[in-house]
Every structure is written in C-alpha cells, then in structure tokens.
Amino acid sequence: MSFYGGPRSCIGFRFAIAEMKSLLFHVIRGFEFKLAVDEDALWSRSGILMRPQLRGSNKTELPVVLTPLG
Structure with a gap:
C-alpha cells in the first residue's frame, strides 16, 4: 500500500491528492450539467447523508445531462 499511514507513509500523499483534485477540476469544467x-x-x-431520489423510486439517483463545452 503506497499511501499507507504511519511512520513510513508516502511523503507525496498530500501532493497526489492535490494533483487529483486539480485534474478532476479541469475535466469537470469542460462540461455543462443539467437535470434530466x-x-x-x-x-x-x-x-447521515442526503441522497437524491426520484419520486416513486427506491434507488438513489440523480439523472443529469452532460453537454461538452466547445
């Protein structure tokens, strides 16, 4: 486990998390989100958490339409 906690944990753990957040931000901002x-x-x-559901359904879901921005 490369990111295991303790005295021998990875020193780049926080940097890797920041890098993933940055990547996710750049990917997500290329789309427009609308409710379906x-x-x-x-x-x-x-x-404990609020979970979106459709009325009459017992599944947790939030239908959205993703449109790529030009």
Missing part, C-alpha cells in the same frame, strides 16, 4: 428531470420529480432521503 423536473426538480419536482426529485426528493432527498435524509440520514
């Missing part, structure tokens, strides 16, 4: 359904069709189940 009306907002009225969604509700959120509360618990």
